[in-house]
Amino acid sequence: MLQVLGSAWALLLGLCLLMVGNGLQGTLLGVRGSLEGFSTFEMSIVMSAYFLGFLGGSRLAPEMIRRVGHVRVFAALGSFISAVLILYPAFADPWAWTVGRVIIGFCFSGVYVTAESWLNNAASNENRGKALSLYMMVQMVGIVAAQGVLLLGDPSGFILFIIPSVLVSISFAPILLSISPTPAFESTTPMTLKELFHVSPLSCVGVFLLGGAFSAQFGMAAVYGAQAGLSLTQISIFIATFYIGATVAQYPIGWISDRMDRRRLIMITSIIGGIGAIIGLAVSNQVGLLIAAFLVGGMSNPLYSLLISYANDFLQPEDMASASGGMIFLNGLGAISGPIVTGYIMTVMGPGGFWLFIGVLLFAMAAYALYRMTQRAAPSVEDSASYTPVMMSASPVAVEWAQEWAVEQAESDEEAGNEVTPAS
Numbered sequence: 001m002l003q004v005l006g007s008a009w010a011l012l013l014g015l016c017l018l019m020v021g022n023g024l025q026g027t028l029l030g031v032r033g034s035l036e037g038f039s040t041f042e043m044s045i046v047m048s049a050y051f052l053g054f055l056g057g058s059r060l061a062p063e064m065i066r067r068v069g070h071v072r073v074f075a076a077l078g079s080f081i082s083a084v085l086i087l088y089p090a091f092a093d094p095w096a097w098t099v100g101r102v103i104i105g106f107c108f109s110g111v112y113v114t115a116e117s118w119l120n121n122a123a124s125n126e127n128r129g130k131a132l133s134l135y136m137m138v139q140m141v142g143i144v145a146a147q148g149v150l151l152l153g154d155p156s157g158f159i160l161f162i163i164p165s166v167l168v169s170i171s172f173a174p175i176l177l178s179i180s181p182t183p184a185f186e187s188t189t190p191m192t193l194k195e196l197f198h199v200s201p202l203s204c205v206g207v208f209l210l211g212g213a214f215s216a217q218f219g220m221a222a223v224y225g226a227q228a229g230l231s232l233t234q235i236s237i238f239i240a241t242f243y244i245g246a247t248v249a250q251y252p253i254g255w256i257s258d259r260m261d262r263r264r265l266i267m268i269t270s271i272i273g274g275i276g277a278i279i280g281l282a283v284s285n286q287v288g289l290l291i292a293a294f295l296v297g298g299m300s301n302p303l304y305s306l307l308i309s310y311a312n313d314f315l316q317p318e319d320m321a322s323a324s325g326g327m328i329f330l331n332g333l334g335a336i337s338g339p340i341v342t343g344y345i346m347t348v349m350g351p352g353g354f355w356l357f358i359g360v361l362l363f364a365m366a367a368y369a370l371y372r373m374t375q376r377a378a379p380s381v382e383d384s385a386s387y388t389p390v391m392m393s394a395s396p397v398a399v400e401w402a403q404e405w406a407v408e409q410a411e412s413d414e415e416a417g418n419e420v421t422p423a424s
Contacts, residue, residue: 011119012138014175018115019142021164021171022108024149025085026050027239028164029097030222031155031232032089040223042094044343047219048336049098051211053105055332061110065117071176074114077107078172085165089158115175132389139391140247147240151233191319196311196326202263202372203311206365207327210307211334212341213273213300213361214392216354217242219339220346221293224354227346234286241290245298253302254389261378262310263369266303270366273299277359281352296358303365304331304392313379331392 026047033043064073084100084107091097119135146164153159197204221242225235257265276295279288308327315323338357345353 010174010177011115012134014171014173015115015119015135016138016142016145017167017171017174018108018111019139020146020149021081021085021168023143023146024160024164024167025088025104026218027147027150027222027235028155028160029088029101030220031150031226031235032092033094033097033223034226035156036092038094040227040346041343043223044220044339044341044346046094046097046101047223047339047343048215049101050105050219051215051332051335051338053102053107054109055105055329055336056102057106057109058113058328058332060106061113064110065114070114070118073110074176075172077110077114078168080104081107081111081168082165085161085168089161118175136250136389136391137247140243143243144240144247147236150236155232191322191326193326193330196323199314199323200311202266202369203307203327204330205368206266206307207304207331208334209361209365210300210303210392211331211336212338213296213358214304214331215335215338216342216358217297217300220342220354223343224346224351228284228351230286230289237286238289238293241293242297243301245294245296246301248294249298250302250305250389254305257306257309261373262306262313263373263378266306266310267366267369267373269299269303269306270362270369273303274359274362274366277355277362280355281359292355296362300358300362301392305389308390335392 029046030043033046038046061073081104084104088097088100091100116135119131149163150160152163191199193204221239222235225238230238253265253269273296276292276299279295280292283289283292308324311323311327342354342357345357347353349356
């Protein structure tokens with residue numbers, strides 16, 4: 001781990017600053033929108049726009065990189081991000097913010113594709129798993145730190161919009177100055193959705209439902225906090241708790257998943273997350289809301305990795321990377337709809353609609369996992385693919401990178417099995 005940190009610290013620092021900038025702008029808009037008098041449904045459109053742009057960027061960024069190269073794409077998209085962040089308070093209008101969120105989502109997706117491909121290129125076969133783990137830690141640290149930065153200024157002013165713009169601009173320096181040769185960029189042709197559904201219906205349905213649950217957390221948590229009457233400090237702690245829960249639970253759940261029927265674990269984690277949503281719906285005190293956020297974040301984020309790993313159980317190693325494209329697309333479709341549906345429910349029934357929507361999706365996933373357990377036998381634990389840790393906010397590069405690591409693990413396990421000779 002220290003070897004990876006020593007060789008790629010500049011890249012990781014730049015990526016951390018990017019995550020701080022991105023995590024801050026989402027929360028800040030939720031708070032500022034309430035101060036500007038935007039309706040809950042208007043804010044849901046604004047928040048949904050980010051995921052529309054992100055999905056578009058994940059599809060188009062690879063072609064942009066092939067045409068003009070990593071450095072130009074990174075610099076151009078990063079400049080747009082900085083510009084839009086500064087323009088938000090100057091054009092306090094929900095439709096202007098919606099356009100800005102589409103642009104920012106598209107640009108962040110392209111920036112992540114570029115930076116992650118550099119980081120993946122810097123890793124070797126021996127340390128790829130450790131590099132992926134470090135990257136996930138950096139993502140979580142960046143998002144959690146962003147919630148602390150929110151307390152450094154007045155959300156009704158300009159300074160909190162300038163800070164993420166500066167952080168994104170500064171992030172270019174460690175990334176661009178640390179790059180040795182520009183890596184060759186290759187993207188895998190995605191598996192069709194029909195083929196992917198045939199391989200694993202649970203994974204397809206699960207990542208779609210999870211996209212809605214995650215985008216509701218990422219996009220609407222600050223809107224919920226403002227509507228529920230939480231203070232700025234309480235909103236900051238509340239949102240950070242989702243990601244702290246995800247960080248704490250990711251690796252224990254991964255360890256368990258390699259030792260039992262993953263469908264059962266998907267069902268259990270979905271139920272626990274759904275119970276967390278019920279707690280959030282039932283309580284109004286700060287401690288209860290933090291417990292709810294910890295359970296929902298701690299269960300829903302690792303579910304993405306569980307669903308990808310479960311699909312891998314039925315794939316040949318050479319097909320894992322191509323399957324990830326379809327999974328990302330389905331997750332993105334769910335993410336686009338998540339804030340809009342959440343905003344509508346919150347408009348009808350108040351802040352509790354935030355928890356109701358997330359709880360319904362997680363319980364629906366648990367029910368479908370239980371149904372799928374009646375349709376076919378689980379693969380043996382010995383034949384299961386290794387757990388693939390990855391964040392739902394990752395670009396296609398990071399997901400394929402995680403899949404590459406899973407393939408390497410599968411191949412090394414197969415070689416180790418072939419080397420074992422039976423006792424005479």
